[in-house]
Amino acid sequence: MTPSLAVIFVNYRSSKLLLDALSSLYRETAGTPPDVWVVDNASGDDSRDRILDAFPAVQWIDMGYNAGFARANNAGIRAAGDKDVLLLNPDTIVLDRAVEKAYAQLCDSDFVACGVQLLNPDGSPQISGNFFMKGGLNHLLLLPYLGALLRWIGYRSGTKVPNVREAGSVHPVEWVSGAFLMVKRSAIRQAGLMDEDFFLYAEEVEWCARLGKVGPLCIFGEERIIHLQGETVQDGKGYSGLTTRKDFQLMLSNHLRVRKQFGVGWFLVLLLGYTAGVPVFFLGNIFTLRGLSAPAQFARNVARLWWWTPRIIGGRPHFYKVL
Numbered sequence: 001m002t003p004s005l006a007v008i009f010v011n012y013r014s015s016k017l018l019l020d021a022l023s024s025l026y027r028e029t030a031g032t033p034p035d036v037w038v039v040d041n042a043s044g045d046d047s048r049d050r051i052l053d054a055f056p057a058v059q060w061i062d063m064g065y066n067a068g069f070a071r072a073n074n075a076g077i078r079a080a081g082d083k084d085v086l087l088l089n090p091d092t093i094v095l096d097r098a099v100e101k102a103y104a105q106l107c108d109s110d111f112v113a114c115g116v117q118l119l120n121p122d123g124s125p126q127i128s129g130n131f132f133m134k135g136g137l138n139h140l141l142l143l144p145y146l147g148a149l150l151r152w153i154g155y156r157s158g159t160k161v162p163n164v165r166e167a168g169s170v171h172p173v174e175w176v177s178g179a180f181l182m183v184k185r186s187a188i189r190q191a192g193l194m195d196e197d198f199f200l201y202a203e204e205v206e207w208c209a210r211l212g213k214v215g216p217l218c219i220f221g222e223e224r225i226i227h228l229q230g231e232t233v234q235d236g237k238g239y240s241g242l243t244t245r246k247d248f249q250l251m252l253s254n255h256l257r258v259r260k261q262f263g264v265g266w267f268l269v270l271l272l273g274y275t276a277g278v279p280v281f282f283l284g285n286i287f288t289l290r291g292l293s294a295p296a297q298f299a300r301n302v303a304r305l306w307w308w309t310p311r312i313i314g315g316r317p318h319f320y321k322v323l
Helices: 015-027 047-054 068-079 098-107 134-142 146-156 185-191 203-211 245-262 264-288 293-314
Strands: 005-011 035-040 059-062 084-088 092-094 113-119 171-173 180-183 217-227
Touching (some): 005 015, 015 035, 015 047, 035 047, 035 068, 047 059, 059 068, 084 098, 084 185, 098 113, 098 180, 098 217, 134 245, 134 264, 180 185, 180 203, 203 245, 245 264, 245 293
Parallel strands (some): 005 035, 035 059, 113 217
Antiparallel strands (some): 084 180, 113 180
16 A cells, blocks of 8 residues: 555656556556656656546646756655655656555665665666765776776775665665655655755765665665666766766766765865876777777866866855756
């Protein structure tokens, strides 16, 4: 039974995926279905008509502009009143009553928030939970050549792997993927809503850091959903690029999160690491004859990070949207 749970989807031109997600949610709920809110980020298409025609019980919120992930979810969380909430991506398929089973376990535990095991479409496990690395230094692993060296040093020194690809039955973690993030209302009252400075990426990481000060988080590994990773992002899949506008949004959000969670010093360490990665990328591509277009695009994005640095360090509220 899930009457005390509200499920929140953020929609931006993803009605086809959302129809499949909603179908699976209702199909895989044996008891009373949860309240469902769809928060639309000015899709400008027929999403509303398509969703409400198929699922008239869904409650719809129009943001009126592309508000991103944090602001849109916050609108849904506010609308849900006193209910516990599940943030669920439109590019997900619920399996074997995963939502109500996870909710029953969460309610019967001391955990304040949980995720479930995410699966790729072929059934292979996908990273579902994570641990914080001091200062967000794990972001340096994305850097070409330099990242491979840092990864080798980390393995040689026995550094703890910062993520959980395949969870046990109950696997404590420090932050949970925003594709499926279920949170008790009592924890939200203490930790606050998601930080609305974020447009896209890293907002759930920063939120989990605050939720973790209220109580522990976990992955319920026996409950599973399919996550079509990156399908709702308009500029391609994946989260490891460095050269496109989407990649810059990710870089900016990650640096912003480090500033908020760990402070200015660690933010500067990360920024200087990315800056050092520019000449390494150029030299590596020269020696491997891979061309200089990608290093030049990366250098442009790092220069843009420096342009944003005074504002980030200043710490005043700002909507960091560049897409």
